[in-house]
Amino acid sequence: MAGEEAVSNKQVILSDYVTGFPKESDMKIITGSINLKVPEGSKDTLLLKNLYLSCDPYMRGRMSKLDKPSFVASFNPGEPLSGYGVSKVLDSTHPNYKKDDLVWGLTSWEEYSLIQSPQLLIKILDTNVPLSYYTGILGMPGLTAYGGLYELSSPKKGEYVYVSAASGAVGQLVGQFAKLVGCHVVGSAGSKEKVDLLKNKFGFDDAFNYKEEPDLDAALKRCFPEGIDIYFENVGGKMLDAVLLNMRIRGRIAVCGMISQYNLEKPEGVHNLMQVVGKRIRMEGFLAGDFYHQYPKFLELVMPAIKEGKLVYVEDIAEGLEKAPSALVGIFTGQNVGKQLVVVARE
Ligand SMILES: NC(=O)c1ccc[n+]([C@@H]2O[C@H](COP(=O)([O-])OP(=O)(O)OC[C@H]3O[C@@H](n4cnc5c(N)ncnc54)[C@H](OP(=O)(O)O)[C@@H]3O)[C@@H](O)[C@H]2O)c1
Numbered sequence: 629m630a631g632e633e634a635v636s637n638k639q640v641i642l643s644d645y646v647t648g649f650p651k652e653s654d655m656k657i658i659t660g661s662i663n664l665k666v667p668e669g670s671k672d673t674l675l676l677k678n679l680y681l682s683c684d685p686y687m688r689g690r691m692s693k694l695d696k697p698s699f700v701a702s703f704n705p706g707e708p709l710s711g712y713g714v715s716k717v718l719d720s721t722h723p724n725y726k727k728d729d730l731v732w733g734l735t736s737w738e739e740y741s742l743i744q745s746p747q748l749l750i751k752i753l754d755t756n757v758p759l760s761y762y763t764g765i766l767g768m769p770g771l772t773a774y775g776g777l778y779e780l781s782s783p784k785k786g787e788y789v790y791v792s793a794a795s796g797a798v799g800q801l802v803g804q805f806a807k808l809v810g811c812h813v814v815g816s817a818g819s820k821e822k823v824d825l826l827k828n829k830f831g832f833d834d835a836f837n838y839k840e841e842p843d844l845d846a847a848l849k850r851c852f853p854e855g856i857d858i859y860f861e862n863v864g865g866k867m868l869d870a871v872l873l874n875m876r877i878r879g880r881i882a883v884c885g886m887i888s889q890y891n892l893e894k895p896e897g898v899h900n901l902m903q904v905v906g907k908r909i910r911m912e913g914f915l916a917g918d919f920y921h922q923y924p925k926f927l928e929l930v931m932p933a934i935k936e937g938k939l940v941y942v943e944d945i946a947e948g949l950e951k952a953p954s955a956l957v958g959i960f961t962g963q964n965v966g967k968q969l970v971v972v973a974r975e
Pocket residue numbers: 684685686768769772793794795796797798799816817818819822861862863883884885886887888889914915916917959960961962963964965966967968
């Protein structure tokens with residue numbers, strides 16, 4: 629009978645802990661097998677078919693053997709990576725999920741996953757948008773942009789907003805959310821193609837290629853002659869130092885991430901932190917998870933805006949689980965244009 633025989637299950641496993649920049653060879657594709665039924669007697673368990681997997685920068689931290697306190701745990705070498713994805717329920721002993729439900733949230737990097745006591749899965753109720761959007765604009769990166777900008781930074785019409793890594797999964801939304809409230813928005817990204825996207829597709833007022841402007845302070849002074857009210861921090865390092873020199877009094881810095889630091893064995897220092905005092909800058913870190921309780925409110929804003937074309941979203945889609953290692957590694961060199969995801973299966 630269908631579901632009672634084992635089928636093959638391709639997986640992306642971590643070969644060993646990573647130091648420095650991750651490489652494709654830090655991951656391996658192996659083929660195991662799995663029965664497409666929840667084992668008898670397993671309570672609150674789901675058997676998922678994974679459709680889309682999300683490549684997220686925080687996964688880099690999990691590839692290291694972590695020796696400092698962290699909000700995530702290390703992956704285990706020899707086991708599949710875990711991450712956000714969109715999946716279909718094939719079998720369930722959980723009262724809240726049934727066969728053929730679609731969900732987004734934490735799953736494993738493999739074709740099929742057995743998930744016990746799912747806590748980080750959200751049921752997908754609206755399928756009149758691309759399902760892959762639940763790895764991005766309608767998933768964790770979307771909530772990150774929403775929470776970090778609207779909840780933490782309280783943008784007001786006419787304020788000056790700067791976003792780094794601006795063409796990525798989170799950044800492209802931060803800029804568009806800030807435009808929705810009438811801010812003046814500038815972004816930076818690492819190529820001409822990305823800068824064009826920021827200005828011509830996402831409606832940023834201005835943008836620059838940080839790789840061609842080694843004097844970041846000068847680039848920011850040109851784009852923000854009156855200074856920055858809100859900095860949405862995705863990059864850290866030299867960029868943060870230059871931004872601190874250009875913040876206005878009572879500016880806000882929403883610290884979302886610092887991708888320029890993730891592959892360094894010794895993080896760079898921040899030299900201009902004293903600016904925080906004189907300018908009375910509020911700098912606050914946050915996690916997407918802080919805003920999960922606001923997901924329904926978030927959907928009420930974002931879903932109609934997508935359908936009315938007021939928000940656009942660019943994805944970079946890698947086809948097939950075999951492409952997952954190169955797609956993940958690529959986000960640390962800026963290979964992705966837009967939200968990087970991997971298609972495992974389309975239905
Ligand atoms: N706090 C949270 O809960 C949370 C949630 C999601 C994401 N984040 C953080 O948000 C940031 C953006 O994440 P995302 O998912 O939107 O990723 P993404 O922007 O889609 O991809 C990463 C991008 O970062 C840029 N980058 C890579 N190395 C860089 C470097 N050394 N210096 C400057 N830019 C670099 C690249 O674009 P360029 O071509 O422009 O260099 C790359 O495309 C990351 O810091 C991430 O950790 C935080």
